[in-house]
Amino acid sequence: MNIQEDPIHAVELELPSPPVPVANYVPVRQVGNLVFTSGQTPTRDGILTVSGKLGRELTVEEGQQASATAALNCLSALRQHLGSLDRIVSVVSLTGYVASAEGFADQPAVINGASLILERAFGDKGRHARAAVGVAELPGQAPVEISLIVEV
Numbered sequence: 001m002n003i004q005e006d007p008i009h010a011v012e013l014e015l016p017s018p019p020v021p022v023a024n025y026v027p028v029r030q031v032g033n034l035v036f037t038s039g040q041t042p043t044r045d046g047i048l049t050v051s052g053k054l055g056r057e058l059t060v061e062e063g064q065q066a067s068a069t070a071a072l073n074c075l076s077a078l079r080q081h082l083g084s085l086d087r088i089v090s091v092v093s094l095t096g097y098v099a100s101a102e103g104f105a106d107q108p109a110v111i112n113g114a115s116l117i118l119e120r121a122f123g124d125k126g127r128h129a130r131a132a133v134g135v136a137e138l139p140g141q142a143p144v145e146i147s148l149i150v151e152v
Contacts, residue, residue: 040073041142055104064113071114
């Protein structure tokens with residue numbers, strides 16, 4: 001699916017198939033006009049596209065690509081839940097976790113990959129509050145995990 005299929009989006013970004021939960025949770029939960037995504041990793045069809053830690057096996061640029069892929073997975077889950085990304089009034093918040101080697105401190109640069117995707121897709125509506133957190137490990141040796149809160 002292309003984000004472009006929704007009339008407000010003039011950019012071409014390929015959305016993957018909606019992610020399938022791998023444990024006991026739902027991909028999206030709506031409370032009033034806020035919609036929360038579960039954390040998404042850089043997978044395609046359930047397969048991790050890249051693994052490893054930033055600052056050891058992966059460069060900042062590779063981490064940015066991974067965080068962009070994870071953000072697209074969040075958008076795919078949102079689209080499945082909402083029926084259309086046009087319902088999104090704004091991206092409120094992004095939380096990004098970065099599997100980091102000891103001494104790695106460029107988590108914000110890595111999570112910029114996800115932030116830039118959201119701004120590209122939604123313009124000013126895609127600008128958001130954000131946290132970029134370094135962690136020792138992520139599920140399946142994923143390098144990043146992204147979750148979003150959006151307003152509808």
